[in-house]
Amino acid sequence: MTDRVRASGSIRGRLLIQLLSGAGILALILFFVVQNFTKQLAEENQDNILRASVTSILDVAAVQNGQITIDIPYSAFSMLGNVSDDRVFYKITQNNIFLTGYDSLPDAKPAKSLSQPRVSTANYLGEEVRLVTSTRLLSNAGVPVLISVTIAQTRNGQKQTLAFISRRVSMLGFGFFAIAAILTVYSAQSTVRPLQQLAVSVSRRGPQDLRPVAAPIPREMVPLVDALNKFMGRLKKSLGQSEEFIAEAAHRVRTPLATVRTQAEVALHRVEQDENRVALREMIRAIDESSRAAGQLLDHAMVTFRTDYLEVQKLDLREMVFDLVENMRPVADLKDIVLNLENSSPLSIMGDSILIQNAVRNLIDNAIKYSPVESLVKLRFLQGPRKIGLIIQDEGIGFPKEDRSDLTKRFVRGSNVGGRIGSGLGLTIVDDVVGAHGGSLSIENNAKGNGACVTLCFPSS
Amino acid sequence: MRYLLVEDNLALAKAILDRMSLNGHVADHAARIGTANDYLKVSDYDLILLDIMLPDGDGRQLLKEYRANSGKTPIIALTARSQVSDRVGVLDLGADDYLTKPFDFSELEARCRAVIRRQGGAAENIKRFGNTVYDGVSGKLRVDDIPIRLRNRELRLLEIFINAPGQLFSKSKLVDRLFSYEDDVAENAIEVYVARLRKKLESSDLKIITERGMGYRLSLL
Numbered sequence: 001m002t003d004r005v006r007a008s009g010s011i012r013g014r015l016l017i018q019l020l021s022g023a024g025i026l027a028l029i030l031f032f033v034v035q036n037f038t039k040q041l042a043e044e045n046q047d048n049i050l051r052a053s054v055t056s057i058l059d060v061a062a063v064q065n066g067q068i069t070i071d072i073p074y075s076a077f078s079m080l081g082n083v084s085d086d087r088v089f090y091k092i093t094q095n096n097i098f099l100t101g102y103d104s105l106p107d108a109k110p111a112k113s114l115s116q117p118r119v120s121t122a123n124y125l126g127e128e129v130r131l132v133t134s135t136r137l138l139s140n141a142g143v144p145v146l147i148s149v150t151i152a153q154t155r156n157g158q159k160q161t162l163a164f165i166s167r168r169v170s171m172l173g174f175g176f177f178a179i180a181a182i183l184t185v186y187s188a189q190s191t192v193r194p195l196q197q198l199a200v201s202v203s204r205r206g207p208q209d210l211r212p213v214a215a216p217i218p219r220e221m222v223p224l225v226d227a228l229n230k231f232m233g234r235l236k237k238s239l240g241q242s243e244e245f246i247a248e249a250a251h252r253v254r255t256p257l258a259t260v261r262t263q264a265e266v267a268l269h270r271v272e273q274d275e276n277r278v279a280l281r282e283m284i285r286a287i288d289e290s291s292r293a294a295g296q297l298l299d300h301a302m303v304t305f306r307t308d309y310l311e312v313q314k315l316d317l318r319e320m321v322f323d324l325v326e327n328m329r330p331v332a333d334l335k336d337i338v339l340n341l342e343n344s345s346p347l348s349i350m351g352d353s354i355l356i357q358n359a360v361r362n363l364i365d366n367a368i369k370y371s372p373v374e375s376l377v378k379l380r381f382l383q384g385p386r387k388i389g390l391i392i393q394d395e396g397i398g399f400p401k402e403d404r405s406d407l408t409k410r411f412v413r414g415s416n417v418g419g420r421i422g423s424g425l426g427l428t429i430v431d432d433v434v435g436a437h438g439g440s441l442s443i444e445n446n447a448k449g450n451g452a453c454v455t456l457c458f459p460s461s
Numbered sequence: 462m463r464y465l466l467v468e469d470n471l472a473l474a475k476a477i478l479d480r481m482s483l484n485g486h487v488a489d490h491a492a493r494i495g496t497a498n499d500y501l502k503v504s505d506y507d508l509i510l511l512d513i514m515l516p517d518g519d520g521r522q523l524l525k526e527y528r529a530n531s532g533k534t535p536i537i538a539l540t541a542r543s544q545v546s547d548r549v550g551v552l553d554l555g556a557d558d559y560l561t562k563p564f565d566f567s568e569l570e571a572r573c574r575a576v577i578r579r580q581g582g583a584a585e586n587i588k589r590f591g592n593t594v595y596d597g598v599s600g601k602l603r604v605d606d607i608p609i610r611l612r613n614r615e616l617r618l619l620e621i622f623i624n625a626p627g628q629l630f631s632k633s634k635l636v637d638r639l640f641s642y643e644d645d646v647a648e649n650a651i652e653v654y655v656a657r658l659r660k661k662l663e664s665s666d667l668k669i670i671t672e673r674g675m676g677y678r679l680s681l682l
Binding site: 246247250251254255257258259260261262263265266268269274277281284285287288291295298299302327329330331333334335336369373374419420421 | 563
């Protein structure tokens with residue numbers, strides 16, 4: 001009956017994807033920025049030491065007795081060893097003529113600015129090295145002498161450190177992402193929660209509960225809930241109008257019929273002439289027929305209406321049938337029919353009590369109507385593992401063999417009903433009620449003797 | 462028995478009152494809740510017949526208030542509404558029974574009797590005829606202080622006679638009173654019930670006399 005709502009995407013999914021990809025990008029940026037920064041720091045550190053080393057060598061260059069002497073200080077290399085165990089190369093030239101060290105070691109490339117010392121990176125002996133070159137101008141007896149010192153150091157230690165730091169930073173990035181992901185899931189959840197709460201509070205309602213949603217809701221949802229409330233208001237009004245209309249229609253039809261019927265009865269007891277008597281009896285019969293038809297039509301309308309809005313609750317079938325039997329006893333008494341209800345333990349089923357009551361009443365009513373005077377109507381319960389039922393057996397005319405399956409159709413009556421008044425809607429109502437509850441109705445004749453055997457079943461709760 | 466009928470439809474009320482007096486009952490009639498409350502203040506009734514839709518309010522309101530003020534008289538609601546249309550039934554509000562309009566008067570009487578009997582019989586309604594005692598409320602017949610079991614139809618037949626002792630009833634009249642309008646009953650069917658009742662009244666001072674070609678009447682020896 002209800003069409004499945006078409007879902008396109010999910011708010012939570014969208015939020016999750018957006019927030020998580022944001023957090024991922026941020027984590028990546030964090031990773032690269034920190035890695036870059038530490039790399040720069042490490043390089044700068046090496047450069048500074050290389051510079052200091054170069055400077056300390058140049059500082060000791062001096063002219064002694066017309067000779068250039070450079071007594072390389074121990075600290076010049078030891079300070080490099082402090083940083084890592086990388087290999088160190090050096091080269092000293094005088095006026096671009098190789099003096100000592102590694103002849104093949106290149107100079108650092110000249111920087112754009114002419115500042116000293118120059119720093120660059122090169123490949124030397126198959127390894128990446130950092131080169132620092134600085135020059136100093138000495139004067140040897142008035143002749144200028146250009147001393148150039150180049151020191152190079154491989155970068156293995158630095159690379160190891162960087163790799164170590166990278167691992168740490170990537171762990172940091174991942175940790176950041178994980179925390180962000182947890183927060184994201186939580187925030188997506190809490191964003192969607194009011195929606196879920198609203199959905200639950202609306203879907204938990206009984207079909208008759210059309211009150212406006214009163215629970216506090218976030219401001220953004222106010223228009224939606226407002227629209228929902230208005231819609232429910234309209235629905236409630238129109239449902240109320242249909243119910244009221246059916247009830248009012250019943251009242252309008254029945255009250256005048258009641259007047260006519262009672263007056264006809266009084267008149268019947270007063271008239272003496274037989275033809276008047278017969279006419280009045282006919283009249284009362286016709287009134288009964290029309291009021292029965294009107295009543296059942298309106299009941300049928302109400303039942304059809306109600307089956308769409310079942311008010312399901314837990315109820316005890318035994319207690320309900322017991323009350324109904326007590327209620328029908330005076331009517332059965334009029335024909336000296338004994339209603340015999342077999343006792344049972346409580347039988348709980350889930351259902352709409354008014355509808356089930358109406359169905360059972362219709363069946364008892366039928367049993368009394370189609371039974372001869374001074375007969376017995378037996379009612380007993382059926383208790384299976386999955387279903388609970390009521391069997392009503394009478395000693396009446398039973399159902400005709402040929403059209404039994406049609407009897408639950410509207411306005412169809414058995415071919416053997418004779419002059420008994422009926423609308424042909426009783427079993428239709430019963431069938432509708434049973435169908436709405438997922439139960440079953442079986443119409444049989446008693447195996448032995450005559451009379452009907454009607455079985456009504458509901459799923460047990 | 463004494464009834465209070467609360468019904469705003471005057472034609473229907475008059476018809477019911479007429480029908481009741483035919484059965485030997487006394488009834489007051491109120492067309493509004495206000496009038497009904499006035500009656501209830503000053504008189505005691507064996508039974509109240511209450512219409513639900515009234516011009517100055519809802520009969521269920523009267524029902525609730527009457528029960529809240531510990532009114533004990535049994536109430537039968539007369540409703541023109543369908544049984545399936547009211548979620549809160551009149552029974553939940555304190556009515557003892559209800560009847561949907563239009564109703565068969567025999568059913569109304571049967572329900573009245575059932576309700577009064579369930580209540581333990583408000584007032585004694587005992588009629589004595591020589592050695593025979595009849596309680597109209599409980600429907601019990603005793604002859605020489607021995608209870609006699611009567612079937613419903615026998616009882617109703619006896620009641621028709623007892624409410625009008627000496628009056629002559631034609632077979633057709635008795636058929637009209639005793640059988641539902643659904644059954645096309647031959648007048649001879651009444652003979653069966655008269656014969657049965659006669660048998661039960663064998664030792665009683667009450668006798669059912671056959672007036673040949675005219676009908677039956679009850680006479681006291």
